[in-house]
Amino acid sequence: MSTSTPKALQTLNIVSILMFIISLGLVFLYAPREAVMGEAQRIFYYHVPSAWLSFVAFGVTLIAGIGYLRTNDHRWDHLGIASVEVGIVFAIMALLSGMLWARPIWNTWWTWDPRLTTYTILLLIYFAYLMLRQGIEDPDKRARFGSVYGIVGFISVPITYFSIYLWRTIHPAVFGRNESETKMSMEPQMLQTFIFCNIFFMVLFVTLLWHRFRLEAKTAHIEELRMKVSNA
């Protein structure tokens, strides 16, 4: 099994670090201060991409689940669990930063708003995925369980996404069919910063996912060796 880091991944590491530095520069030095919310508005530049990329991560787990069930190739399972872990990191970032934004803007740390509630349930569903997997020793059964869970668990993603359109909510809509639906207008510098931060988060997501995938492949390799030893 090859352990050296691929050139493309090394490049992604460097690009991620550079984009992180540039994004911070844009957020704090380039984007103007919003007049109503003040500095807390800058949370939005990282909060939004971390939230939607957590959806993407769980979407990757869904695809990986289908891939495994069709092929029985364990690499799909490695991708599935890797994506859940990265997705959870992004989801916690979105949830905590949302609370820190809500305190000065809504005057509360937490409210049982449809978006917040469904997002918390989503996070708990994927926490359960990690915990339940741990209890299954047989790699084939574990992969099958993970695949089915990943497919069924994904139902929570569209429910969370559309919750702000389905129920009465105070959560702002960033993506909408028109400006009145999004209830947002941005200065050009703000929009440029927002777009850059989204691209940065996409690169960060791929980088973290690739690293986590490699770690999972290594874990499976060691597990195989362990079985060899115990059977010998």
Added chain:
Amino acid sequence: MYTQTPDTSWYMIAAYTVFITLPILFIASMIWRHRNLKRDEEMISNLLKDERK
């Protein structure tokens, strides 16, 4: 009507601390797990070598 922009810097700093700390913790956990796996791999390969002898 003129209203002063509120000082919400503390919340922004706290949020960016979260944004920076969480991925660092995740990366650190991956490095830690990778080290453990390397150690296990060495131990297992030594065991397999001993068995062959």
